Amino acid sequence: MATSTVxxxxxxxxxxxxxxxxxxxxxxxxxxxxGVVPGTATSMVKALADSGLVxxxxxxxxxxTRSGEQLALHVLRRHxxxxxxxxxxLGLDWSLVHDExxxxxxxxxxxxxxxxxxxxxxxxADPHGDPIPTAKGHVHEPRRMSLADCPIGSPQQVARIxxxxxxxxxxxxxxxxxxxxTVTVARREPAAEAVRVRVARGGExxxxxxxxxxxxxxxxxxxxx
Amino acid sequence: MATSTVxxxxxxxxxxxxxxxxxxxxxxxxxxxxGVVPGTATSMVKALADSGLVxxxxxxxxxxTRSGEQLALHVLRRHxxxxxxxxxxLGLDWSLVHDExxxxxxxxxxxxxxxxxxxxxxxxADPHGDPIPTAKGHVHEPRRMSLADCPIGSPQQVARIxxxxxxxxxxxxxxxxxxxxTVTVARREPAAEAVRVRVARGGExxxxxxxxxxxxxxxxxxxxx
DNA sequence: ATTGCTATTTTGACTAGTCAAAGTAACAAT
DNA sequence: ATTGTTACTTTGACTAGTCAAAATAGCAAT
Numbered sequence: 001m002a003t004s005t006v007x008x009x010x011x012x013x014x015x016x017x018x019x020x021x022x023x024x025x026x027x028x029x030x031x032x033x034x035g036v037v038p039g040t041a042t043s044m045v046k047a048l049a050d051s052g053l054v055x056x057x058x059x060x061x062x063x064x065t066r067s068g069e070q071l072a073l074h075v076l077r078r079h080x081x082x083x084x085x086x087x088x089x090l091g092l093d094w095s096l097v098h099d100e101x102x103x104x105x106x107x108x109x110x111x112x113x114x115x116x117x118x119x120x121x122x123x124x125a126d127p128h129g130d131p132i133p134t135a136k137g138h139v140h141e142p143r144r145m146s147l148a149d150c151p152i153g154s155p156q157q158v159a160r161i162x163x164x165x166x167x168x169x170x171x172x173x174x175x176x177x178x179x180x181x182t183v184t185v186a187r188r189e190p191a192a193e194a195v196r197v198r199v200a201r202g203g204e205x206x207x208x209x210x211x212x213x214x215x216x217x218x219x220x221x222x223x224x225x
Numbered sequence: 226m227a228t229s230t231v232x233x234x235x236x237x238x239x240x241x242x243x244x245x246x247x248x249x250x251x252x253x254x255x256x257x258x259x260g261v262v263p264g265t266a267t268s269m270v271k272a273l274a275d276s277g278l279v280x281x282x283x284x285x286x287x288x289x290t291r292s293g294e295q296l297a298l299h300v301l302r303r304h305x306x307x308x309x310x311x312x313x314x315l316g317l318d319w320s321l322v323h324d325e326x327x328x329x330x331x332x333x334x335x336x337x338x339x340x341x342x343x344x345x346x347x348x349x350a351d352p353h354g355d356p357i358p359t360a361k362g363h364v365h366e367p368r369r370m371s372l373a374d375c376p377i378g379s380p381q382q383v384a385r386i387x388x389x390x391x392x393x394x395x396x397x398x399x400x401x402x403x404x405x406x407t408v409t410v411a412r413r414e415p416a417a418e419a420v421r422v423r424v425a426r427g428g429e430x431x432x433x434x435x436x437x438x439x440x441x442x443x444x445x446x447x448x449x450x
Numbered sequence: 451a452t453t454g455c456t457a458t459t460t461t462g463a464c465t466a467g468t469c470a471a472a473g474t475a476a477c478a479a480t
Numbered sequence: 481a482t483t484g485t486t487a488c489t490t491t492g493a494c495t496a497g498t499c500a501a502a503a504t505a506g507c508a509a510t
Contacts, residue, residue, distance in 0.1 A: 005497065027458060040498055042459055047496085059458060059505065089314065090340040100337055107332035112325055115315040230467065252488060265468055267489055272466085284475065284488060 004106035007075045009034060009044055010053060013064055014072035018141075024061030073133040078113055079105040080126035080133075085116050087127045094127040094178075095169035128169070129160030129179040129216065147195055147212035152185045156217035163214045172215070175205045182220055229331035232300045234259060234269055235278060236330075238289055239297035243366075249286030298358040303338055304330040305351035305358075310341050312352045319352040319403075320394035353394070354385030354404040354441065372420055372437035377410045381442035388439045397440070400430045407445055 002010075012033040016025045031041035049056035053068035064072060082101040086092040092100065108116075114135070117123075124140075125131055133139040150156050158179050161172055172178060176199045186196040186204065195212040197205050207215075227235075237258040241250045256266035274281035278293035289297060307326040311317040317325065333341075339360070342348075349365075350356055358364040375381050383404050386397055397403060401424045411421040411429065420437040422430050432440075 003496075028456095031458095036497090037499055038458060039460075039500085044497075086337065090337065090344060092337070092340060096336070100334055103332045103334065104329070104337075107328045109325055109328065111317070111321070112311065112315065112329075115317060119315060228466075253486095256488095261467090262469055263488060264470085264490075269467075 002071060005044070006048065006051075006053070007071070007106055009048060010064065010068055010072040011075045011079070013054065013062065014069060014076065017064060024057060024063050026061050030062060070137045073137040073139060075105055076139075077133040077135070078108050080130055081113060081116050081120065081123075082108065083126045083128070084120055084123055084132075088120060095166045095173065097127065098164040098166075125160075125179075127179070128164055129158075142218070144216040144218055147183070147185060147197060147207060147215045147217060148188075148209045149213075150185060150217050152187060155182050155184045155220050157182050157220040158215060159218045160216040161214065162216065163211075168211070168214070175199060176201055176203065177205070177215060183217070227296060230269075231273065231276075231278070232296070232331055234273060235289065235293055235297040236300045236304070238279065238287065239294060239301065242289060249282060249288050251286050255287060295362045298362040298364060300330055301364075302358040302360070303333050305355055306338060306341050306345065306348075307333065308351045308353070309345055309348055309357075313345060320391045320398065322352065323389045323391075350385075350404075352404070353389055354383075367443070369441040369443055372408070372410060372422060372432060372440045372442060373413075373434045374438075375410060375442050377412060380407050380409050380445050382407050382445040383440060384443045385441040386439065387441065388436075393436070393439070400424060401426055401428065402430070402440060408442070 009030070013025060013030065016029050016033055017023075020029070027038060027041050027045065030045060031038045034041060034044075036044075045054060045056050045062050048054045048068070049062075053065060053071065055063045055065055079101045082104045083094075083097045086097040086100055087094050117135075123132060131139050131141055144159055145151075145156075147156075158177055158181050160179060161169065161177075163169075177183065177197075182200045184198045186198050188195050188209075193209045195207045195209060197207060197212075199205060234255070238250060238255065241254050241258055242248075245254070252263060252266050252270065255270060256263045259266060259269075261269075270279060270281050270287050273279045273293070274287075278290060278296065280288045280290055304326045307329045308319075308322045311322040311325055312319050342360075348357060356364050356366055369384055370376075370381075372381075383402055383406050385404060386394065386402075388394075402408065402422075407425045409423045411423050413420050413434075418434045420432045420434060422432060422437075424430060
């Protein structure tokens with residue numbers, strides 16, 4: 001069995017590979033994502049390469065192999081199902097479940113995981129809107145626009161929050177921007193790097209474009225109803 | 226924070242100390258309970274002693290200190306609440322939850338634990354009838370008779386199963402001896418080391434006295450109704 | 451093409467936990 | 481009182497994961 005350290009490296013590698021567009025991930029990013037010094041990342045990645053979980057190019061970077069990716073997706077499935085479970089069944093605050101899930105994702109057996117999946121009704125996304133990989137390791141990540149680039153004036157439904165930090169999530173919650181709510185971009189000020197958003201129930205919010213880019217949206221109710 | 230290895234040693238030490246009547250636990254028992262060679266137990270116990278979690282007497286044995294016991298009870302609380310949760314909320318087979326709980330008991334935060342406790346309605350015993358320590362580290366273990374020594378002919382309620390091995394638990398289940406059911410000892414044959422038990426719904430079962438001693442009972446419905 | 455910057459790798463050391471195997475203590479028993 | 485047996489401890493070695501700090505590679509820029 002993979003240790004939880006190995007699982008964490010693979011998970012982080014998967015996530016970095018997503019944001020980086022699929023290519024090789026620089027060792028510096030790995031080290032930063034894992035919160036270790038660069039030397040540690042090097043030696044760990046070499047060990048992962050020896051296990052056939054990653055492809056490692058000295059001074060070039062690292063990429064998951066097929067089997068490394070499968071394992072990463074399995075970890076991600078556990079993480080996201082646990083997050084949803086903590087919110088839905090145990091009633092925890094959605095801004096706190098990320099860290100809890102980080103601990104639990106390594107301790108959950110397949111048996112327990114599939115029971116959780118069943119109790120939740122085989123959900124497809126976690127509380128932040130992140131897609132939940134299937135048990136077979138498939139994941140569907142629809143390309144979505146964000147509040148930084150979606151059309152202006154037409155109502156959109158919040159679909160996913162890319163920043164899982166408690167501060168950002170609490171900001172999102174305070175301003176009624178949680179996944180599922182409907183919002184409309186009122187206008188953008190490129191010079192000021194600001195986005196003005198009308199929220200479903202009443203208010204308006206201003207966001208920097210960096211923050212706006214972390215809130216993904218979709219055309220409202222494409223099939224619901 | 227204590228590592229999960231430390232938590233396991235303390236938990237095992239607590240359990241051994243219970244069965245052993247409260248005194249010092251021999252190092253051999255520690256090693257056996259932890260599934261390690263004796264030398265490993267020695268060095269680990271010395272480390273625990275350095276942390277003030279146990280009192281260690283070379284060639285004499287080991288005993289939990291107050292703080293070691295508190296930590297052990299906290300681990301036990303997590304273990305038993307998780308067991309009950311897995312059965313009640315996730316619908317797992319009660320004969321399997323012990324091993325699952327062994328993995329989860331080290332990954333559950335206090336926050337999650339107290340939510341689980343609340344969802345379960347602040348239970349006092351796990352599916353095997355083992356008492357659940359309180360958050361403050363109190364535990365009430367009533368002295369109970371077993372099927373090996375309770376009065377003959379008077380109905381008794383199964384209160385607790387001391388052997389958590391899947392085989393024994395499955396035997397218990399198959400024969401309707403789960404905690405809560407009412408049974409009556411029909412007779413004992415000391416020479417044959419056998420106990421004959423009448424089970425609530427119909428049947429009768431024969432048990433060896435060692436097995437009978439692992440099934441604790443109480444006088445039926447002492448306060449329930 | 452030498453200099454300098456930055457990212458990366460190497461090396462050596464450390465901690466936690468473990469095993470194998472050799473050494474020692476305690477106690478019984480003759 | 482020497483011998484055995486058993487339980488226990490010690491010693492040395494190993495793995496996983498980490499850091500600090502020194503060495504090196506690659507690249508840019510003049």
